[in-house]
Amino acid sequence: MKKLMTMTRQFxxxxxxxxxxxxxxxxxxxxxxxxxxxxxxxxxxTDAWTTLCTALTGCLANKG
Known part of the structure; x- marks a missing residue:
């Protein structure tokens, strides 16, 4: 224990x-x-990808 205390003081x-x-x-x-x-x-x-997918789905739905 004394060695630990000595090391702590040195640190x-x-x-x-x-x-x-x-x-x-x-x-x-x-x-x-x-x-x-x-x-x-x-x-x-993620937001940009979701926006792109939503826009493409809307475009594809209008053409179909």
């Missing part, structure tokens, strides 16, 4: 630990932004 005092936390937060933000972008593009493509 706390080490500036590399702080940098690692900052990079982890940055990676999390980038990941969230990327997922949001992909979901947004997916909704846009």
């Amino acid at each position: 706390r005092d080490d500036e590399n630990g702080a940098a690692m936390v900052e990079y982890s937060i940055l990676i999390g933000i980038i990941t969230a932004a990327t997922i949001t972008f992909i979901v947004g593009v997916g909704w846009y493509v």
Whole structure:
């Protein structure tokens, strides 16, 4: 247990630990932004595809 506490103090005092936390937060933000972008593009493509299919179905129904 004492060894664990010593390692925890060293990690706390080490500036590399702080940098690692900052990079982890940055990676999390980038990941969230990327997922949001992909979901947004997916909704846009789905809407465009639905609109196209509806328009083509309407055109085909009028010709038939």
